[in-house]
Each structure stands twice: as structure tokens, then as C-alpha cells.
Amino acid sequence: MVSRSPSRPYKRCSHSRLSLYWASLIGLMWLVSLLGTFTLFSAQTPWFYWLWAILVRTFLHTGLFIVTHEAIHKNIADSHGLNDAFGYVTSWLYALLPYRLLAKNHRLHHRFPATKQDPDHHDTDLGGFWFWYVQFMKTYQTGGQVWVSLIGISLIFCAFMVCGIPAINLILFWIIPMVLSSLQLFTFGIFLPHRQSGSAPEFGCSIKSIHLPVFWSFVTCYHFGYHREHHLHPHLPWYQLPQVYRDGKG
Numbered sequence: 667m668v669s670r671s672p673s674r675p676y677k678r679c680s681h682s683r684l685s686l687y688w689a690s691l692i693g694l695m696w697l698v699s700l701l702g703t704f705t706l707f708s709a710q711t712p713w714f715y716w717l718w719a720i721l722v723r724t725f726l727h728t729g730l731f732i733v734t735h736e737a738i739h740k741n742i743a744d745s746h747g748l749n750d751a752f753g754y755v756t757s758w759l760y761a762l763l764p765y766r767l768l769a770k771n772h773r774l775h776h777r778f779p780a781t782k783q784d785p786d787h788h789d790t791d792l793g794g795f796w797f798w799y800v801q802f803m804k805t806y807q808t809g810g811q812v813w814v815s816l817i818g819i820s821l822i823f824c825a826f827m828v829c830g831i832p833a834i835n836l837i838l839f840w841i842i843p844m845v846l847s848s849l850q851l852f853t854f855g856i857f858l859p860h861r862q863s864g865s866a867p868e869f870g871c872s873i874k875s876i877h878l879p880v881f882w883s884f885v886t887c888y889h890f891g892y893h894r895e896h897h898l899h900p901h902l903p904w905y906q907l908p909q910v911y912r913d914g915k916g
Contacts, residue, residue, distance in 0.1 A: 685742050703723060716838065727760065727847040728887065728888065730756045731760050731851055732887075734765065753765045762814055775787075799852050803848065855887060860874075875911065876891030889904050889907040
């Protein structure tokens, strides 16, 4: 199994400050972009800027989940409390998601990839991309969480409108990026790296990497297309995965 005895040729200790910087920067850029698009965009703004802003907001919203993921792996800081603080805040900002459930399921995903004990696993014989996506989303909306998310997001939406934020801005720069981000994370973090063809392969071979140049790997999903490398080296921060891939250590 890939995740039980990963090799550890790379050290993370010297990167804790850089990881903290990146996590803070992503959170700050998400907040600034949210406030900027809520207040600066109007009916007079050219459509090109609206489209560009939606794409940027989606990318930064995905970044929130990447920070949550790094917190689960304790890759942000040496302090477990600080890691969890980032995890709780970013998972809540992402979609009012429960950090503890995310952490529990993700650790099972690493421990038992491509098995029935893996919460993210899906038998492709039962359906393709969209069926798997729906099942994946349902995994993190159990125990009444779906109502927490729906009611909570609705209340926040109404609160923003009371503060004078136009509904169109809320939909285009908050709701739509949230949906697009979930598709982005699923596509590049689950579907493409973990889908199987034919008979189920051995665990190690069931996890694939997406061969993209570094720039596009970053744009598509913060380098998590280098997914096999991540499973072999979960202690490494996301920005080191391209180096692992280049060195052929995956």
C-alpha cells in the first residue's frame, strides 16, 4: 500500500516558515478578492473583468481547501494547534465544512487508498464522473451537515445583502466559485489520479500523477496533479511536489 511505508528523503523542517507564509497569503488574497469583487464590480464593469474575476475567485477558493489539506497533514507549522487553527478557519470559509470530519476521512484515504475503507473511493462500474462527484460530495454532507451548509450559507447570503452587497455579486463571486472549486478539487485531486480502468490494480499503481508543466500544475490545482508523489510523501507541502516529481522520487 502506497501510504504505509513512504520513503522520506525530503525534509520539511526548513519549510515550516514558508508553509506558514503561503497559507497566510492564500487566506489574505481570498479575503481581499472577496471584498474587492463585492464592492468594486458593478453593472458598468466590462464583462471580461467579471469573467476573469470569477476564475481568480475560484482559484483562490480552491486555495482555501488546499490550506485545510495542509493543516490535516500538519504541514503548515510545527505547532499542531496552529495547524488546526488554519484548518478550522479555512474549512469553514470554504463551505462551512467540519474540519474534524475532513481530517478523519482524508487520513483514511491515505491509509486505505482505492479500497472500501477509503471514503473517497468509487467503483467506476457504478457510474462515471458525475455519479462519483455526487457520491464524493455526499460523503462530506452526512449527519445533518448538508443542512448546516445550506442554512448557514443562506443566512450569510442574506446578511451580505442586508449590508448592501448586490445579489449578482454574491452569486458570481462567492457561490459560483464555491461550486467550480469543488469540481476543480474533485477532478484533479480525486477523479483523474484515482480512477481505474479495467481490473483494479495494486494499491501503488492505482494512484497516478497528471503530467503537466509546473505552471499549469499550479493553476489547475496547486500541484496536486502530482498525486502519486503526494501519497508517497504526505509530509511535504504542496509547493515541493514538483521537485519530487522532477527528481523521480515518486
